[in-house]
Amino acid sequence: MGAHADIHASTYAGAFTxxxxxxxxxFRALMDAMARPGTVLPLGAGATPPSPLGGGAGAIALTLCDDGTPVWLTPALKQSAVPAWLSFHTSAPVTDIKPDARFVFIEAGGIVPGFDQFAQGTQDYPDRSSTLVIEIAALTGGDEFTAAGPGIKDETVIAPKGLPDxxxxxxxxxxxxFPRGVDLILVAGTDVLCLPRTTKLRRREV
Structure with a gap:
């Protein structure tokens, strides 16, 4: 009874106050972060979703997901109370079919699937693509990449920690x-760094 009651309780709790x-x-923070790729910005709010989904990713789910945005979850998220929490607070349907997903959530340390497994949009409708919300250990202190493209003056250096090799x-x-492809929202705690598909990355030469 105890564990079941806990899962039940965590389904209803942990949304925005x-x-x-x-x-x-x-939403404003995400728009700013997409417009300024590579910039680390605070979301300004967190949620308390069931583990293993983090507070920042939970806040993004509450903000962006609704009954018209199918969501794909990693096996670890799918086997937790997260699907029930998402359903209760956002009405977003969980799908097993990767190309159907508008949003993809990957917990910290979770396996990141190949980006090409998700919706890429079409030449005519490039916005019909998936956005991947990837939780990582930190948005600084990792391998350094030089980022360039729209929204970046000259170039900027990013160093996310916890991305796959x-x-x-x-x-x-x-x-x-491009113009097809997925967009990424990297999350650590309640800070984000966005990488829209327009951003070019190369390993930084030290």
Whole structure:
């Protein structure tokens, strides 16, 4: 009874305390972060979703997901109370079919699938693509990449910590599909760093 009751309770708890204000804050932060790729920005609000989903990713889910945005979850998230929490607070359907997902959530340390497994959009409708929300250990202190492209003056250096070794290869292939491709929201705690598909990355030469 105990564990079941805990899962039940965690389904209903942990959303925003001031939904209108907090979701506006998160939405603004995400728009700013997408417009300024590579910039680390605070979301301005967090949620308390069931483990293993983090507070920042939970806040993004509460802000962006609704009954019209199918969500794909990693096996660890899918086997937790997260699907019930998402369903209760956002009405977003969980899908097993990767190309159907509008949003993809990957917990810290979770396996990051190949970006090409998700919706890439079409030449005519590039926005019909997936956005991947990837939780990582930290947004600084990792391998350094030089980022360039729209929204970046000259170039900037990013150093996310906790991305897979194959990340640059995945990203370069994704970038090559432009205007098609996926967009990334990297999350650590309640801070984000966005990488829209327009951003070019290369390993920084020290």
């Amino acid at each position: 001031d939904p209108v204000f907090q979701s506006q804050s998160v 194959i990340f640059l290869t995945l990203w370069t292939e994704n970038r090559g599909l």
